[in-house]
Amino acid sequence: MTTVHFGLYGLGTMGSALAQNIAEKGFHLHVSSLHAEDTDRFLSKSDGLNESFTPHRSLTGMTKTMPGPRVIILLVPAGDAVEDSIAEARPHMRPGDVIIDAGNANFHDTRRHALALEAMGLAYLGMGVSGGEEGARTGPAMMVGGTQSVWDGVRPLVEAIAAKYEGVPCVDRVGPDGAGHLVKTVHNGIEYADMQLIAETYGVMRDGLGMMPAAIGDVFGAWNKGPLQSYLVEITGAVLNTDDPTTGKPLVEMILDRAGQKGTGRWTAIEALQLGVSVSTIEAAVSARVWSAAKPVRQTGEAIFSPLRESVELGTDQLEQALLAARIISHSQGFDLLVAASRAYDWSLDLARCAEIWRAGCIIRSALLNDIAAAFRAGPPDDVLCFAPSMVTRLQEALPALRAVVGAATSAGHPVPALSAALSWFDGMTQGSGTADLIQGQRDFFGRHGFERFDGGAGHHGPWAD
Numbered sequence: 001m002t003t004v005h006f007g008l009y010g011l012g013t014m015g016s017a018l019a020q021n022i023a024e025k026g027f028h029l030h031v032s033s034l035h036a037e038d039t040d041r042f043l044s045k046s047d048g049l050n051e052s053f054t055p056h057r058s059l060t061g062m063t064k065t066m067p068g069p070r071v072i073i074l075l076v077p078a079g080d081a082v083e084d085s086i087a088e089a090r091p092h093m094r095p096g097d098v099i100i101d102a103g104n105a106n107f108h109d110t111r112r113h114a115l116a117l118e119a120m121g122l123a124y125l126g127m128g129v130s131g132g133e134e135g136a137r138t139g140p141a142m143m144v145g146g147t148q149s150v151w152d153g154v155r156p157l158v159e160a161i162a163a164k165y166e167g168v169p170c171v172d173r174v175g176p177d178g179a180g181h182l183v184k185t186v187h188n189g190i191e192y193a194d195m196q197l198i199a200e201t202y203g204v205m206r207d208g209l210g211m212m213p214a215a216i217g218d219v220f221g222a223w224n225k226g227p228l229q230s231y232l233v234e235i236t237g238a239v240l241n242t243d244d245p246t247t248g249k250p251l252v253e254m255i256l257d258r259a260g261q262k263g264t265g266r267w268t269a270i271e272a273l274q275l276g277v278s279v280s281t282i283e284a285a286v287s288a289r290v291w292s293a294a295k296p297v298r299q300t301g302e303a304i305f306s307p308l309r310e311s312v313e314l315g316t317d318q319l320e321q322a323l324l325a326a327r328i329i330s331h332s333q334g335f336d337l338l339v340a341a342s343r344a345y346d347w348s349l350d351l352a353r354c355a356e357i358w359r360a361g362c363i364i365r366s367a368l369l370n371d372i373a374a375a376f377r378a379g380p381p382d383d384v385l386c387f388a389p390s391m392v393t394r395l396q397e398a399l400p401a402l403r404a405v406v407g408a409a410t411s412a413g414h415p416v417p418a419l420s421a422a423l424s425w426f427d428g429m430t431q432g433s434g435t436a437d438l439i440q441g442q443r444d445f446f447g448r449h450g451f452e453r454f455d456g457g458a459g460h461h462g463p464w465a466d
């Protein structure tokens, strides 16, 4: 059997952790980074593993000197860094060699690279990796796109480094070329929604119930033992219970309320709009990050309107149920996008397998995902997760709380954009007779766009009065 030689380029947060994980699982790895001193620093931090690494001063040097067949794993930022890395490595690669982009790439770029490299006899895998630094070091979840034979060649290493859920590796080839990066992008869209839903719930407790960070942290800690059990709820409790060593205050009170974003949430919303899918909770989360960034403008608005932020009468049990309902709805929206992308790109995505991959290692891992996987194995009505019997039961229990929380928070002036978007999406998607009859009437009135009639046919026009 041919021995495949692996190289990893990009020894930043994720690349360093993944390289150490690979070495720990008994694989030899060639390593290099944009700056040679980063490779030196990486080696100095990799005590006990250094015999597993062959360091190189540059990507060119690594690709040229590595014996073939070569598999080069890139862990660099999306966009120009990936383009530059491929351009640098490609001239030194031979037919049969593989490049794996293990960063958060836009899946349209991955499709383009796969096509171009395959035309040259090279292979390209787009592999979304989730789990942050700790996940990369100890076992991330990974979503792979590419051809089956190329996946089969790298599978032993990738499965070895992956998180395991009851012994099953949280990685798979989910489809061709860009499929893995699209599934990772949707994972991140759901991650954005979940983080925003949690933040809104924290806001209601802080500003509507007057609770202190540590007390809120304890509530999240307790919720993590129930149906909301998840990595994000767990770390929320930990963040809220951490004090600032300098001031002694709760650390969260010293963190500026301006959230960053690198693009995957936005890509999810853009792709959904392109494919005609509503991911309104995810869109609300992206928008909330956008307005979080405009702090001076928010401060001007507050000075002009002096809005009242009143207390609310809500129990934490209602907030828990509201968060659960909204979490189910935001996952349902993410899976709707996977269904649409699978159809549009002819990927035959196995939705249950995607949910299974996310059960461990990744940022959105939660108790809910095992039930979501089971729901997709059974096949929910119209492929809509919210319509699966197990989700219907939970939603029927939890929706009254979501209505109470959105109603109370909105009346009292507390922004809950993702919670309310989830509720409105649910109400719209369960309203058999909606209000688009009027939209169609308006469209025909001003533009003769035509409408369908209940009693038959399309392309009708109204006898509109002037």
Ligand SMILES: NC(=O)C1=CN([C@@H]2O[C@H](COP(=O)(O)OP(=O)(O)OC[C@H]3O[C@@H](n4cnc5c(N)ncnc54)[C@H](OP(=O)(O)O)[C@@H]3O)[C@@H](O)[C@H]2O)C=CC1
Binding pocket: 010, 011, 012, 013, 014, 015, 033, 034, 035, 038, 075, 076, 077, 078, 080, 081, 082, 084, 085, 102, 103, 104, 105, 129, 130, 131, 132, 133, 262
């Ligand atoms: N951090 C996380 O939690 C996660 C990140 N990811 C994704 O993994 C990838 C790597 O992220 P992360 O490790 O956090 O990022 P880091 O910034 O920590 O590391 C990126 C590495 O790429 C190098 N780099 C930057 N620009 C170029 C370039 N033009 N050409 C070659 N190398 C370049 C950086 O060098 P320098 O330091 O000089 O800039 C650094 O060595 C990204 O796509 C990210 O979105 C995925 C999952 C989780």
Ligand SMILES: O=C(CO)[C@H](O)[C@H](O)COP(=O)(O)O
Binding pocket: 104, 129, 130, 131, 132, 188, 191, 260, 261, 262, 263, 264, 265, 363
């Ligand atoms: O992919 C990830 C986790 O799954 C990364 O942590 C990603 O950087 C998160 O996105 P953003 O920086 O936009 O919040």
